[in-house]
Structures are given as structure tokens and as C-alpha cells.
Amino acid sequence: MSAGSDRHLRALELPVVDAARMLVGCTIAYEGCCGVIVETEAYHEAEPACHAFAGLTPRTRTLFEAPGIAYVYRSYGIHALLNVVVEPAGVGAAVLIRALEPLAGHGEMFARRARPLETDLCSGPGKLTQALGIGLGLNATSLLDGPIRLGPPPSDRPPPAVVTGLRIGITRAVELPWRFCAAGSRHVSRPWPPGLLAAAAGSSRG
């Protein structure tokens, strides 16, 4: 078994923050479209930005399922956001997939997105689900043998260096550095926060 070929499986065994970091570089595939994960965020029931903070409710039920399940929910009444459920069943935690670098299915993705730039195809949590055609009906399906497939990094693309930053678009627990981006990727939803933890990239400055 070559190194990295089970990276996605190993990630599912880890605490959510480590899983989020480990999933950068892995792949998401659905109906002929595929991309490399270049941005993730971690959410855990112990902190108030996580939906599971409210406890086990109809909305959060999926978050408490076994690792490797997809949590897909509607955001702002408009968008579907894709998460990878992690940590043991009974613990509410998931990794939000925030951006992909498109690998396959560009034609379909362009058609669904109707945007001209390749770097803008999947550069956001709502954008990538629209590009891949992932809807709320896929909530609670398996990412290992279900319609959406979580896979290891492509063999010709070793996992990238990872930049750590603050999560985006939340109002609670904003101080937690639980956002992870592939260093230097042009496919992320937004540049990482000014200064702060960006030093992990090695050379980025502003």
C-alpha cells in the first residue's frame, strides 16, 4: 500500500481539528466530477459555532452519526454545504469542505456554475456543492461507499503544505484557528486572514 493511499481513512479516525488538517489534499468525487480538497474548517459540539452545540435535534442528528457520513445542510436558505462527519458516534463533530481544486468534470461544473473562471468553480462551500450538483438529499449518506466519494490524494499529487487560520463567516468562537488551506492554492474561498497564523505557509506575507 503506497504512502498516502489511505490518508482519508486515517483522517476519519482523528479528532476533528486534526481530521480537518489531514483532509486537505484528499479528494471528493460525485457523478463524474472530482476535486482536491484545498480548504476545510473544523466544527465540534463543545464550541458554539457548531450546529451540534445545541445538542441532538432533528437538524443536528447527522452530526452525531459515525465517522465518514456526509452532513449536508441548507445555509442562508439558499446553499447546500457539505461536511464530513468525524469522531465516534454520539459526538457531534464535522469537517466543513470549503473549497476544491477541480480535477475532473469541468464541463459539467461550468454548466452548473455558469462562471468563466476555473479558479472560481469550487472556491467556496456553496460554490462546490453547486458545481458538483450535491443537494440536501445526500445528507446522512456514506462518503466511503455512497454516491459522494471521499478519496485519498491523487498519486501524482502528494498532500500539500497546510496553512492554518481563523474560520470564516461565523459570529461565535471566532478565535479558534480551525481553518486549513493548501498553502499557495489559488482555489481557496478567500485568502487566509491577515498575518496571524499564516506564517505556517513558510513565506507568505500579507
Add this chain to the structure above:
DNA sequence: CATGGGATTGACT
């Protein structure tokens, strides 16, 4: 049962 608030995006000034 009424209400408020989003893990966002795209269009516009």
C-alpha cells in the same frame, strides 16, 4: 404559533 438568525453568494455603488 411567530420570529430571528445564519458555517453564503452575486450584484451593485
Add this chain to the structure above:
DNA sequence: GTCAATCCCATGC
């Protein structure tokens, strides 16, 4: 930079 679109659900009366 600002702002509307749009809907599920958690909360409160």
C-alpha cells in the same frame, strides 16, 4: 465597500 435573496429550524410566548 454594501446589501438582498431565501428557508429551515431553534427558541420563546
